[in-house]
Amino acid sequence: MKLIIGNKNYSSWSLRGWLAARQSGLHFEELTVPLYGEDWEAAKLQMGDIQPSSGKVPVLWDGDAVIWDSLAILEYLADKVGRDRFWPKDDAARGMARSMVAEMHSSYLPLRRGLPMNMRKRFEGVPVKDDVAADIVRVLTLWAEARARFGQGGPFLFGTFSAADIIYAPVVSRFLTYGVKVPGFAEAYMEAVWDHEWMQAWVKAAEDEEWVIEQWEHPQPA
Numbered sequence: 001m002k003l004i005i006g007n008k009n010y011s012s013w014s015l016r017g018w019l020a021a022r023q024s025g026l027h028f029e030e031l032t033v034p035l036y037g038e039d040w041e042a043a044k045l046q047m048g049d050i051q052p053s054s055g056k057v058p059v060l061w062d063g064d065a066v067i068w069d070s071l072a073i074l075e076y077l078a079d080k081v082g083r084d085r086f087w088p089k090d091d092a093a094r095g096m097a098r099s100m101v102a103e104m105h106s107s108y109l110p111l112r113r114g115l116p117m118n119m120r121k122r123f124e125g126v127p128v129k130d131d132v133a134a135d136i137v138r139v140l141t142l143w144a145e146a147r148a149r150f151g152q153g154g155p156f157l158f159g160t161f162s163a164a165d166i167i168y169a170p171v172v173s174r175f176l177t178y179g180v181k182v183p184g185f186a187e188a189y190m191e192a193v194w195d196h197e198w199m200q201a202w203v204k205a206a207e208d209e210e211w212v213i214e215q216w217e218h219p220q221p222a
Contacts, residue, residue: 001021001026001027001028001029001060001061001062002028002029002030002031002060002061002062003017003018003021003028003029003030003031003058003059003060003061003073004031004032004033004057004058004059004060004061005017005018005030005031005032005033005057005058006032006033006034006035006057006058007032007034007035007206007209007211007213008032008119008202008205008206008209009117009118009119009120009206009207009209009211010035010116010117010118010119010213011035011057011058011117012112012117012170012173012174013056013057013058013069013070013170014057014058014070015117015169015170015173015202016058016070016071016074016166016167016169016170017057017058017060017070017073017074018030018058018202019166019169019198019199019202020070020073020074020077020086020163020166021060021073021077022198023074023077023085023086023161023163023166024077024078024080024081024085025081025085026077026080026081028060033057034211035057035211035213056068056069058070058073060073060076060077062076070105070167071101071105071167074086074163074166074167078163086162086163086166087162087163088150088158088159088162090150092149092150093149093150093158096145096146096149096150096158097146097157097158097162097163097164100142100146100157100164100167100168101163101164101167103142104167104168104171105167107135108135108138108139110129110131110132110134110135111132111135111136111139111171111174114128114129114131114132115128115132115174115175115177115178115180116174117170117173117174117177118177118217119173119177119202119203119206119207120206120207121177121217122176122177122179123177123178123179124179125179126178126179128178128180136175136180139168139171140182140183140186143157143168143185143186143189144183144185144186146158146164147185147189155188155189155192156189156192156193157189161196165193168193169193169199172189172190172193172194173194175190176190176194
């Protein structure tokens, strides 16, 4: 298998696809294409049949199968290795996890735009607009409910590391980057995600990258 990703410092969807690939336990080759760099278009052409017409990342290439979109990649891998590796076994927990993942996948545009992912940076005092603040409250509310109802088995949203943590990992990064104030339970959860060995491997690689996207280096009022 080959997984094509963008810059580790900035690409939140690539992080999700990469964590899903690690969670699967399957061997994969990692290929990085710098987003918006001078070689971006040329690199996409060189990818040939392993990229969809959209040219987006991440993309998983597995034999004749080409899967783009991080959630589709996660589900494809879950089908290959067993869904219990990604989703809670309990019906109620699994139902909530799927709902949270779907909501993250389809919503929170103000949060995405207002607090773009930048793993290397730490900002303080960035003004947050009302729609971004509303997204933050909604995320924290979901985290609180998941932890209270189903988090007894470990430090993650549903106890053990799962699809929900994979999908919300970039949000953890954003909250840390922009110094979002969160309650104690959320601090503990964010620490567990950030300290996860796969997350730390991604962070180290992001810090070592030479690529810089200037528009995401200087935060505007969110």
